Structures are given as C-alpha cells and as structure tokens.
Amino acid sequence: MSVSITGGQFGTTRTPGTITDYVAEQLRNRIVLGVLPPGAKVRVYDLADELGVSRVPLREAVRELEAESLVDNLPRRGTVVRELSVRDLRDSFEILQAVEPIAARRAALAEDRSVVDEMGYWLAQMRDLSDKHVPHVSEEMLHAHRQFHFALFRAGGDGVLQRHLCMLWNTCERYVMSSLPDSNRLAAAAREHTQLVRKIRARDPDGTAEVLNQHLLASLTSCLRYLENRGVDVN
Template sequence: MESAAQPSGPGRRSLRDHAYETLRRRIIEVELRPGERLVERDLATELRVSRIPLREALRLLAAEGLVLLVPHRGALVAPFTPSDVRDLFDVRESLESLAARLAAERADEEGLRRLAARLDAARTATREHDRPTIAAANAAFHTDIVDLAANALLSGVMRPLEARMHWLFHLTAQRDPAQQCAEHERLYEAIAARDGDRAARLAHEHVADGRPASLALAARWSMPDIDPEAIAARRRRGRAEAGKRGAAGDA
C-alpha cells in the first residue's frame, strides 16, 4: 500500500525522471536484456523511489517501446522481435536517406564540425575496442545528421525512434566496428561535399547493411510466448468486457 505522504508536483516528477532516465540507459546499454523482468519492489528499493513514480517511469518507457507491460506478469524489457526490427529498418531506410540528403543541402560549417568531431570520437573508440562507446558514438552520429537536416517535421517523426535506434546499436555491437566507421566516413564526406544524391544513397546502403545482423539477433532473442500484439488484443477485449459488465450493472 502506498504511503499517504507521496510527493507531488515537481518532486514526484523528479523521482519519476530519475527512475526513467536510469532504466532507459540500462536498457539501451543492454545492462537489462530483452525479456528480463522488471520487479517493481526490487527496482523501487534500488532506485530509492516509491512505486508511484516508478510505475510512471515504466509507462514512459513502454511508450518508447523499451518496456512491455504484461497483464498478470508485470513489466519486462521489451523483446526485440524480428517484426520490430523489420519495421524499424523499413522506416530508417527511408527517413535516414532523406535526412542525409537534406543535411548535405543545409548543414552549416559549425554543424559539419560537430559531425566530424562525432566521427573522430567513433574512430578513437574503434581503435581502443571500446564497444559501448562505439555504439553510443555511432548512434549519436545518426542523430546529428537528422539535426543537420534542419527539418522540424522530420525531427519530430524521428525523435520517438531514437531510443530504439540507440538500443539497436548496443544490441548489435558485435558488428564490424571498423566497417561501420568507414561507412560513416564516406557518408560524412558526401554531406561535407554537398552531394545530396550520394549522401542519400550511402545512408540507405549503410542502414540496409545492418538489417541481416539485426534480424538474426532478434530471432535469437525472440520470445514467442510474449506477443505484444496479442497482449494489446487481450487488453482491448478486457476493456470491452468490463464496459459491458458496467452497462449491465447500470441497467
């Protein structure tokens, strides 16, 4: 039972944000693996928050596709299914190609310097075989290109996908980092040369190249007994049945 002295307003939001940011980072960096149960009691103790802000944080993570809320089973890190990977790559291949084309047309010198610095960070991490830093730098490189595209609508569409994209880079960290770095270098050169057609083509090829490895990984981590679509359908049926019972009681 929750204490009557629950914080409200900014205090509770800060606890929720603390729980959200901590769990988000741990999921994206694969400290918490797909399918792993998130036990509220244990997490509340570990994060030093009560269950109300923790549950709010879990709902935010569920909205990003990182957490699955399963009736009668609680929360777990969302399984990374082959259909999830397919859908994500379908969207990325189109939108990241557009972002690269626009970045080549619109990036200013300061933006290009930021992108080059991000590429340098990835090179350094690649030489040092620092896989977590490689994954973070590569994900940020893609985010920077979207920013350089200077298209508010495109940024708004891509923003909800960022968490899953960063997660994907960490999940597939075993991909050849030298090859990824070389592909990013060619993409940067096309953007810096203001060659929109080449930038779009290279972005599409780069994203498509990661699809097979990601699909293979998702197949290994898939959990057939936990189907998000089936869970959503059960929730809809439950709400409909509850509504019918309520209507019958009022009659």
C-alpha cells in the first residue's frame, strides 16, 4: 500500500500491488491476528478458491511467509502456521535492535520530511481508532501500526535494509499482537510512538535511536511475559 499527500494530509488510496502481495497480506493478517493460530493447517487450495486467485500466487505468498517465519512446510502435513518460539522471538528482536536504529537515524537526518509526516498521520490514525474503542487486535489497528513502522523503514532507503526490516517486523508483530491485552503496555507503546515522532521532527538522531531501542526492549519484555504466562520457558 502507498499513501499520497493531499493538502498536507496523507490519503488512504491503495495502490494495487501484485496478486501475490494481496494474498500474502491476507494470510499474514490472519496469522498475526490469531485467526490462524499456531499449528493450524493452511489449506492452500481452499484459500485459493476463497480469495479468487490461482494456486501460483498463493504458493508464492506462502514462500514469502516462510521467509518471515510465519509458516512452515512440513512433510505429510503441508503448510502450517509456525509455532510460537522463544528463539524466533529473541533472535528477531535482537536483529531489529541492531538494524532498525539505522533507519531511525536516517529518518531524523533526512532533508525530506515526508517520512515523519507520514508517521504522524498513522500515529493520529492509531489514536483515533483507540478513541473509537476499536480493538487493538484488529485489522484496522494492525494496518495503522504496520504503516507507522514501515514509513520509518522507508527512511532507510530502498533496498536490502528496508526489505529485511519489513520481514523482521512481520515476524515480531504476531507476538506483539498476542501480548497487547496488557493495558499498561498499550499506554506505554502509544507514548513511545509519540516520542519517536517528536525526536525525528527535532532532527535528533541519537534521541530517536534511544527511544526506538527503549520501544523494542519494552515490546520484547511484554512478549516474553506473554509466553511465560502461557507456560513457555523463556530462559
């Protein structure tokens, strides 16, 4: 999806992607939101009929989700939603903590302020959804949250950094969404998002990176707490 600026505001007109992009997003959202829970079989042929697409883009979409560690292809079982994994969680966040600050610093130093304007737009959308009591585990909130962070990733420039950040974010978001019923964490995350936009607007690369690292650490801690409450050994 892309957004355009009209009269100083970001519109929400969708720019059509490929069929594979569409199918991948549909499947990804179902996994991240728990509609397809860990261990669930992804009935590829049924989904092709439901979404009105051929099997080729569906198989391509499944390979994309494999790269994001959201699904596994298992012998005699086919495609299944990947089980929650402490190692996946820790590894993904550790890599994010190493590379996402690169994009954050570039956003703060960029002459083009469209990135922070876009982040501000999606931050306002998340606030509006929250004020309307739209559930945080919902497609609307997931979309706004994703676009907020992906705008930041675009500040890193086209290419390998942006692509890998998007993949890692999608891997982590399934855990983040699962842990969101924690009202304290929801409030803290909203403050962190706000601080992130302020630091970028102030052209403060060090402050931006610091807020981002605090945000990632707090998110990881919340996700680990969620897994621990499910009886998973997180040590």
